[in-house]
Amino acid sequence: MDNAAKVPDASALQLLESLPQVLKPVRLQRSSEGGEHIVWIVNDSLVLRLPVEQTDTSTLLREKQLLDLIRKDGGIARLIPWCVGIGSWPSCRNWQYALYHKVEGISVEHAPEAVTNMTEDDLVAFMTSLKKAPVEEARKMGVPTGETVNDDQLIVAALGALRRLEANDQLQASALRKVKLVVPMNRHDLDTSTSTEQVLTHADLKGEHIFVGRDGRVTGIIDWSDAQIGCPSFDISGLAISVGARMAARVARRVGYSAGIVSRGLLMARSNSLVYLDEVMNAGSDYPEWLIRRQLERACEDVEAS
Known part of the structure; x- marks a missing residue:
């Protein structure tokens, strides 16, 4: 596996079914947007993100910490995505992933x-x-x-x-x-x-x-x-x-x-x-x-x- 773009939906589904934060049965849709990430919409309420480049796995944790910092400004807290969790994907070469609440709107x-x-x-x-x-x-x-x-x-x-x-x-x-x-x-x-x-x-x-x-x-x-x-x-x-x-x-x-x-x-x-x-x-x-x-x-x- 050279990069995350080669991760099949079936593997993502297997991961999501193992996560307690995700309601079952899991409905999964790969997103066309993502750029440096491969992205799936989960149950139309969550977003699974997997960085294509896994050279620095600290970036996901840093991003979560940064969002928590920005959210301290209550005036814009609603604009900042909530990270449900960050983890490692054992069956996929321990690739790092992040799970977010899906932002409303378009x-x-x-x-x-x-x-x-x-x-x-x-x-x-x-x-x-x-x-x-x-x-x-x-x-x-x-x-x-x-x-x-x-x-x-x-x-x-x-x-x-x-x-x-x-x-x-x-x-x-x-x-x-x-x-x-x-x-x-x-x-x-x-x-x-x-x-x-x-x-x-x-x-x-x-x-x-x-x-x-x-x-x-x-x-x-x-x-x-x-x-x-x-x-x-x-x-x-x-x-x-x-x-x-x-x-x-x-x-x-x-x-x-x-x-x-x-x-x-x-x-x-x-x-x-x-x-x-x-x-x-x-x-x-x-x-x-x-x-x-x-x-x-x-x-x-x-x-x-x-």
Whole structure:
């Protein structure tokens, strides 16, 4: 067995039937989402997650401890998934797994029309809580420090990708015009001056990870395996590809982030989306093309100056 993706549903069922937390009979459905994890929905009430890479099995425990820390902020506790248990799978090479309560609602990727002003309010509360989270406690848990954002590298990568996409006629004219309006030609065209503030970040926010109810209220933020301590622009970027650059900028400003941090977050979203699309179209990447194009469109929304 080289990786978790080769774990058959029958084996997962065998594990779940041995767990006292799981009601019997067990109903199991493999999820199409997961990325770095293979995921099963269990009885429509639980989620079984198995990391594809098992090189560092401490990550699941660290994630649980981090979620417990964030949940201490009662204002957003309902948005943080509950981990039912973490364990080792003896019949599957002792692979580590985590069992979570399933978040209610639907992801904003599947239902972008469900996003409302209440979504924005909840995202403000969420980002504010992360900004106030005790960084040193998270660091002691082993939460890593993220890489420093290099504006020049982002712009160079974005422009290179844009040139290839344009030369190969891989962007519609309307999309091309929009991209050219918002992607800077050099760092001097963009104010990303900012403090060295470091906060706790989710660091993998995207539409598949933000869940909302019918009224637009956020019901949960899932998959914290990439959480890190770093520049808040990482999460602003994630919001931009999830709910659009306009709402992402409004959320960040309401939280109290500077114009420079907001600009850097939008630059990251736009640059990364262009690079990912270029990789799909010209380098054989298996990213879903439709998803990357949708994220690029959201990230390239025009934003009112603060």
